[in-house]
Amino acid sequence: MFRHLFTLIWNKKKQNFLLITEMLISFLVVFAVFTLVVFNYRNYRKPMGLEYENVWVVNYNNTLKTTNADSVMLFYEGLKQIIKSMPQVREVSYTSANIPFTQNSMMNGLDYKGKHINPNYCQSDEEYKNVLQIKMKEGRWFGKEDMNVSKRPIVINSTMKEQLFGKESATGKLIGDSKDLKIIGVIDDVKMKGDYTDAGAWLYVKIDTSSMPGIGRILVSVVPGTDAAFESRLYKTIANTMKDSNIEIEHLTNKLKDINYFALVPMIILSIVAGFLIINVALGLFGVLWYNINKRRSEIGLRRAIGATSGSVSAQLVSEALILATLSLIAGSFFAIQFPLLNVFDLPAGVYLTALALSVVFIYILVLICSLYPGRQAAAIYPAVALHED
Amino acid sequence: MIRLQDIEKVYRTDTVETLALSSISLDIAKGEFLSIMGPSGCGKSTLLNIMGLLDAPTKGDIRIDDQKTVRLSDKQLAQFRNKKLGFIFQSYHLINDLKVLDNVELPMLYRSSTAKERTQLATEALRKVGLSNRVKHFPAQLSGGQKQRVAIARAIVGKPEIILADEPTGNLDSAMGNEIMDILLQLNKTEGTTIVMVTHDENMARKTHRLVRLFDGSQVQ
Ligand SMILES: Nc1ncnc2c1ncn2[C@@H]1O[C@H](COP(=O)(O)OP(=O)(O)OP(=O)(O)O)[C@@H](O)[C@H]1O
Ligand SMILES: [Mg+2]
Numbered sequence: 001m002f003r004h005l006f007t008l009i010w011n012k013k014k015q016n017f018l019l020i021t022e023m024l025i026s027f028l029v030v031f032a033v034f035t036l037v038v039f040n041y042r043n044y045r046k047p048m049g050l051e052y053e054n055v056w057v058v059n060y061n062n063t064l065k066t067t068n069a070d071s072v073m074l075f076y077e078g079l080k081q082i083i084k085s086m087p088q089v090r091e092v093s094y095t096s097a098n099i100p101f102t103q104n105s106m107m108n109g110l111d112y113k114g115k116h117i118n119p120n121y122c123q124s125d126e127e128y129k130n131v132l133q134i135k136m137k138e139g140r141w142f143g144k145e146d147m148n149v150s151k152r153p154i155v156i157n158s159t160m161k162e163q164l165f166g167k168e169s170a171t172g173k174l175i176g177d178s179k180d181l182k183i184i185g186v187i188d189d190v191k192m193k194g195d196y197t198d199a200g201a202w203l204y205v206k207i208d209t210s211s212m213p214g215i216g217r218i219l220v221s222v223v224p225g226t227d228a229a230f231e232s233r234l235y236k237t238i239a240n241t242m243k244d245s246n247i248e249i250e251h252l253t254n255k256l257k258d259i260n261y262f263a264l265v266p267m268i269i270l271s272i273v274a275g276f277l278i279i280n281v282a283l284g285l286f287g288v289l290w291y292n293i294n295k296r297r298s299e300i301g302l303r304r305a306i307g308a309t310s311g312s313v314s315a316q317l318v319s320e321a322l323i324l325a326t327l328s329l330i331a332g333s334f335f336a337i338q339f340p341l342l343n344v345f346d347l348p349a350g351v352y353l354t355a356l357a358l359s360v361v362f363i364y365i366l367v368l369i370c371s372l373y374p375g376r377q378a379a380a381i382y383p384a385v386a387l388h389e390d
Numbered sequence: 391m392i393r394l395q396d397i398e399k400v401y402r403t404d405t406v407e408t409l410a411l412s413s414i415s416l417d418i419a420k421g422e423f424l425s426i427m428g429p430s431g432c433g434k435s436t437l438l439n440i441m442g443l444l445d446a447p448t449k450g451d452i453r454i455d456d457q458k459t460v461r462l463s464d465k466q467l468a469q470f471r472n473k474k475l476g477f478i479f480q481s482y483h484l485i486n487d488l489k490v491l492d493n494v495e496l497p498m499l500y501r502s503s504t505a506k507e508r509t510q511l512a513t514e515a516l517r518k519v520g521l522s523n524r525v526k527h528f529p530a531q532l533s534g535g536q537k538q539r540v541a542i543a544r545a546i547v548g549k550p551e552i553i554l555a556d557e558p559t560g561n562l563d564s565a566m567g568n569e570i571m572d573i574l575l576q577l578n579k580t581e582g583t584t585i586v587m588v589t590h591d592e593n594m595a596r597k598t599h600r601l602v603r604l605f606d607g608s609q610v611q
Contacts, residue, residue, distance in 0.1 A: 307472025
């Protein structure tokens with residue numbers, strides 16, 4: 001019977017080509033959506049890696065007249081102490097503008113043993129890890145012992161460690177063009193760009209005195225339940241210390257909401273577009289199958305007359321649709337498999353393969369649903385009636 | 391071979407009821423060649439469809455080979471049609487997307503058979519109707535008479551005991567019609583196949599063993 005169906009499909013290759021193309025296009029669209037969904041979902045399932053509730057961000061700009069590094073440092077250390085002495089404050093840290101949950105990025109290429117990566121550069125201080133409650137995977141975070149050392153101490157995240165060293169330990173390794181960066185520790189991955197975005201590679205350096213004027217963020221972790229009244233007190237305290245600076249206080253929880261929204265909007269838009277496309281394709285498929293079956297009423301009647309049961313007639317029509325689907329899925333998979341093979345968007349291969357499997361199942365179900373009803377309808381035709389019409 | 395008892399067929403649509411057949415009783419012996427005649431719309435096709443189990447009578451009883459056919463399941467009916475009956479239609483009902491050989495093999499697909507057996511039987515059937523040189527053609531590339539011969543080959547490929555032919559020569563000129571008629575007569579004579587044929591042609595009918603005339607759904611002769 002299968003050979004017979006293939007003969008039938010082959011002899012009608014012109015009509016079937018259109019149907020296969022339609023299924024192929026819908027497969028590719030579905031594949032794109034599933035890739036995005038699977039990727040987002042996998043990221044979502046990973047731990048955040050930091051504590052963001054009750055962490056506030058102070059944005060400021062440096063207004064100090066002096067450029068003397070020591071007096072700059074003295075001033076900002078003093079400010080830190082003032083903030084930290086407030087009873088509601090747990091920890092305070094200075095950091096560069098690429099704080100958690102912002103679009104701000106600072107990236108720099110880096111080569112190591114023939115590998116080229118593009119990690120995010122974050123400037124931070126000894127308290128940064130505690131403010132965000134980041135966990136160490138190996139080694140340690142910055143401390144007092146990092147003063148006056150010849151190699152610049154850095155901390156990297158797990159993603160970067162895996163990219164450069166695989167399963168090996170990274171602590172103690174020297175990297176950078178002139179081997180002047182010394183890895184002192186590796187932290188667990190932190191989803192710096194929100195729930196739905198992967199961590200990426202991160203490299204943390206300690207703020208040095210010369211770069212302090214360029215720093216513009218203070219992370220403040222407060223005790224739970226701290227209210228707006230304290231926020232305005234904090235604002236006033238900082239404003240009084242830093243005359244003429246533009247100060248703004250934000251909450252990480254809000255920033256997370258914003259950046260999550262930002263990540264989800266393209267997926268939602270794409271899903272809506274894909275939804276319409278799929279409805280379109282489903283109606284198209286349904287229409288074509290329905291049309292085919294009505295055009296083939298006399299064939300159906302004839303098959304019934306020579307010994308086909310109504311069940312085998314509908315099975316035949318559904319099988320034909322599924323064979324066409326299989327042909328288009330083979331072609332579609334060939335295209336889809338190029339993405340992990342050529343590493344087009346730098347996504348893990350597992351994401352593509354999961355999306356591929358889901359899309360295949362999805363298209364089969366779609367085709368099955370679209371062909372089941374016309375198929376059953378065809379089977380219900382009385383042979384005498386079908387043969388009568390000509 | 392075929393026994394019809396008190397067959398009645400009423401077609402009901404929303405607005406009208408058509409009495410297509412009323413109290414038809416007919417006995418057709420094994421090996422008999424019977425023709426059915428009558429004016430258009432008198433119920434000839436309806437009667438043939440009921441004999442061929444393509445349509446159920448409203449009332450009455452059909453026995454084929456001494457077997458009751460009412461109350462057979464869809465699957466049993468399909469088996470019955472496949473093994474015992476062969477159909478020939480006025481408009482051939484070939485599948486245009488299949489080559490001649492594949493068309494003839496069709497009935498064998500619905501019983502257990504190997505591809506080799508199917509090809510062998512279909513080739514033999516095509517040889518019997520004189521179309522051995524057209525196996526790779528598509529129906530569109532054949533003349534009407536050739537198409538009807540393909541249809542006959544398809545009807546006889548499974549070696550059924552009964553062939554039901556509804557105006558098999560209706561679309562053909564008299565020369566081609568005679569060719570088809572000769573094939574049927576030959577089949578009846580050499581293989582002993584029971585044939586029931588609907589025709590409008592007195593000359594054709596005269597060549598058969600017996601003639602049944604219908605008028606307005608009733609048997610008049
Ligand atoms: N499916 C149907 N629904 C309603 N009425 C039908 C149906 N099929 C046939 N009839 C009616 O039953 C009657 C007999 O039809 P049938 O096709 O058996 O005639 P026929 O003798 O074969 O005619 P012809 O010589 O033109 O082929 C006709 O009046 C026809 O209109
Ligand atoms: Mg008729």
